[in-house]
């Protein structure tokens with residue numbers, strides 16, 4: 001894969017947010033032919049071998065809820081062979097047990113491809129109990145089940161991923177209609193995580209287009225409506241903390257498809273429902289955006305020479321191509337990468353778009369990083385949109401403790417002993433008693 005240059009533009013404390021990079025070639029010449037990983041122009045080339053090595057260390061979590069089996073099967077077909085799949089389902093389990101059908105689809109896929117995978121249901125009472133006893137009672141409702149919501153499903157996926165010993169986690173929606181897009185997302189995850197210099201890195205996908213059908217014609221809309229609004233407010237927030245105004249730095253506030261190092265993911269507080277994606281970015285800034293020399297400041301303001309951290313808006317030059325050498329400098333890197341394939345997914349209607357937007361804006365409103373004046377401006381915007389009544393405060397999303405605070409030994413013991421929905425599919429070459437997860 002060939003990506004456009006990583007431009008290390010903005011540093012907020014220890015957080016480096018890179019402007020969007022393009023995928024230039026989905027498949028590029030291997031490094032044995034072209035040994036230079038970074039070209040003079042700054043393009044990053046990641047060979048097939050290097051992508052495969054990262055994918056061998058990556059878990060892909062698919063959160064699903066009542067998608068068609070054929071769509072899920074298509075998504076599975078797009079996930080590169082080295083990645084370990086974990087499905088977290090919140091599908092109906094009535095007379096027509098959708099979950100049982102998903103288990104069959106995954107089992108069949110694993111048998112055909114000789115791949116290993118895991119699946120679990122979100123309303124598994126024993127899984128909820130494992131979370132409660134392992135130190136995350138916040139995730140469990142008074143009915144004894146894990147709360148519904150995409151964020152909650154992603155938390156379950158991350159806890160399981162942590163038990164696999166793999167280094168990276170990526171998230172892919174189950175309602176992707178185009179398996180080729182899924183394949184590109186996973187390659188981009190691997191390429192971005194390879195290219196990132198820091199062991200604390202996140203790659204967020206900015207899809208090329210989100211096609212809609214209007215008047216019988218396909219329109220390749222560039223931005224979803226909710227994304228446009230959430231990104232705009234994200235950028236307003238960041239511009240409170242920088243002298244290098246870039247009102248379009250954040251293009252992935254709502255990125256459903258994204259990946260990160262588990263080293264980073266396990267430290268983040270995650271939000272429930274659809275607030276999870278914008279809140280991940282916000283929480284990175286809340287935790288790592290502080291300047292060590294200015295403890296009072298919520299985010300360190302970026303200005304040349306300030307507190308040892310500098311914005312570096314320069315594009316890599318011929319004289320000094322950036323290297324891909326890893327360094328544990330404590331920087332958290334956020335890459336935003338625009339894919340080539342369109343994001344074709346199930347359209348869930350106007351109400352759904354509004355809900356996503358509202359949940360994104362709510363976390364921005366409540367963040368301690370948001371200055372008072374901006375908060376008031378945001379509340380006014382939400383009132384004008386009829387999302388808030390005059391003077392009403394937006395509801396606060398559920399914010400969970402970091403998954404890394406779980407007692408993983410307790411979680412593993414209870415889950416493997418008691419869970420009724422958790423299934424693992426092994427390859428024929430693995431002993432029948434083998435497990436994809438282990439007690440840490």
Ligand code: GDP
Nearest residue numbers: 063064065088089090148149150153173174175
């Ligand atoms: P959008 O694509 O951002 O508009 O959001 P979607 O509603 O399509 O959700 C993205 C993915 O998350 C889909 O695959 C959904 O099935 C899944 N999802 C949404 N809510 C839940 C939930 O409560 N639990 C689980 N397990 N998955 C969910």
Ligand code: CO
Nearest residue numbers: 173175345346
């Ligand atoms: Co969707």
